[in-house]
C-alpha cells in the first residue's frame with residue numbers, strides 16, 4: 001500500500017532549478033535511499049514533502065490525501081530528522097520532547113510515560129533534564145531521531161541523520177533506525193553520504209543528480225545494470241574503470257593492463273560514478 | 283485543538299523562564315535612564331499641558347518600552363529561524379498557521395505587559411502620580427498586539443539579520459521618537475505632523491497617556507488602533523503562510 005505519492009515535483013530558487021520533475025512512491029514499510037552529490041536536490045525534495053518549501057508545481061499525496069488540501073492531516077503521519085539540527089538548545093531533552101508531544105496532540109495523560117519510554121529507548125534517560133546545549137553531537141542526533149518518532153509517524157524522513165558522527169555511534173544509530181523500520185513498519189526515506197550504508201540498509205535506492213532522479217531500483221539491480229566486476233587501472237593520477245559481467249572476462253582484460261590493475265566487485269558507488277561522473281563524497 | 287498555540291507557548295515560556303531575571307533587569311535599564319535624564323533633568327520645571335514633564339514622560343515610556351518588547355519578537359524569531367531552525371518545527375507540525383501567529387503574539391504581548399509593569403514600579407519609586415483609568419488595559423492589549431504582529435510580519439519577510447536591523451533603524455526608532463512619546467506631536471513641523479498620523483504609535487501613545495493622566499480617552503483613536511492590530515494580524519498570518527524553512 002502506498003503511503004506517499006509524489007508526482008512531477010519542481011522547485012526553483014531564482015534561476016536555479018533545485019528539483020526538476022521528481023516523481024516516486026513509497027509503500028508501507030519501505031526503506032528507500034535518496035542518494036546524490038552535494039546540491040543534487042535531496043533536501044529540497046524532503047522540504048517540499050514536509051511543508052517547509054512550496055513546490056512550483058507537482059502533487060503530493062499521503063495515504064491518498066492531497067497534501068495541499070489537508071496539510072494538517074498529512075503532517076500527523078510524518079516524522080522528520082532534518083539535515084540542519086533543530087532541537088532546541090535552550091530546552092532540556094525532556095522539554096524538547098514535551099513540546100513535540102503538545103504540537104502533535106499526544107493526550108496529556110500519556111505524555112510523560114511516552115517521553116520517558118522513548119528516552120530510555122535511545123539511552124538518553126539519565127540526561128533528560130540537561131539542556132541540549134550540553135549534549136554531544138551524537139546525543140543531539142539521537143534526540144532528534146526520537147523526537148521524530150514520539151508521535152509514531154507512518155513515514156520518516158532522515159536527511160543525513162548520521163553525518164559527522166564517529167563510526168561506532170553511527171553504527172548504533174543505524175541499528176536504531178533499522179529497528180524502527182522493522183518493528184514498527186515505519187516507512188523511511190533516507191539521504192546519506194555513506195553509500196555503503198545505504199547499500200546495506202535500503203531495499204531501494206534512487207540516485208538524484210541536478211534535480212532529477214536518474215535511476216532507481218534495489219542496490220543489486222543497479223549494480224547488475226553496470227556489470228558485476230570492475231577492472232581498475234591506475235593511469236597517471238587517475239583511475240580508469242571498466243565494467244564486466246563475469247570475473248573471467250575481467251581477468252581476460254587484466255592481461256592487457258600495462259599499469260597497475262585491480263579487479264573487485266561492483267559497488268553502488270561505481271553505479272553512482274558511472275551515472276553522474278562524480279563521487280558522492282567529492 | 284489548540285495544540286499549536288499551546289506548544290509554541292510552552293516553548294517560548296520554557297526558554298523565557300531561564301532568562302527572565304536577566305531580561306527584566308535589562309529592560310529596566312533604559313527606562314530608568316530616561317527617567318533620570320529627562321525626569322530629573324527637566325523635572326518639574328518644564329510643564330506640558332498642565333502636567334510636569336516627568337508625569338508626561340512616564341506614559342510615553344510605557345508606550346515605548348512595551349512597543350520595543352513586543353516588537354522584539356522579530357529578533358527572537360529571526361534567531362530561531364535562521365540559526366537554530368526552531369521555526370521549522372512549527373512549520374512541519376500538524377498546526378494551522380493562525381495558531382503559530384497566536385502563540386507568538388501572546389508571548390510578545392506578555393513581554394510588552396511585563397515592561398509596562400516595570401515602568402509602573404519605577405514611576406512609583408520616582409514618586410510620579412498616575413491616575414489609572416481601566417481603559418488603560420484594553421489600550422495596552424491592543425498596543426502590544428499591534429507591535430507584536432508587526433514584529434512577526436517583519437520577521438517572516440526579512441532574509442537575514444541585516445534586514446532586521448534596517449527595519450529597526452528606519453521604522454521603529456524614528457517612530458519611537460516622533461509619535462508623541464517624549465513630546466506632544468503638535469510641536470512637530472506641519473509635514474511631519476501629517477506623516478506621524480500614518481504611524482500607529484501616534485494613536486496608542488496618546489490613548490495610553492490619557493488613560494494614565496486623567497485625560498479624556500479618544501475612542502476614535504482606540505478604533506484606529508484596533509484597525510492597525512487587525513491589519514498586522516492579517517499580514518503576519520499571510521507572511522507565516524508563505525514563509526519557507
Ligand SMILES: Nc1ncnc2c1ncn2[C@@H]1O[C@H](COP(=O)(O)OP(=O)(O)OP(=O)(O)O)[C@@H](O)[C@H]1O
Pocket residue numbers: 013016017018036037038039040041042043044045083
Ligand atoms: N533556500 C535556498 N535558496 C537558494 N538556493 C537554494 C536554497 N535551498 C537550496 N538551494 C539550491 O538548490 C540546490 C539543491 O539544494 P539541496 O539542499 O536540495 O541539495 P542537497 O542534495 O540536499 O545537497 P547536500 O548533499 O549538500 O545536502 C542547490 O544548488 C542549492 O544551492
Ligand SMILES: [Mg+2]
Pocket residue numbers: 042043044083159
Ligand atoms: Mg541536503
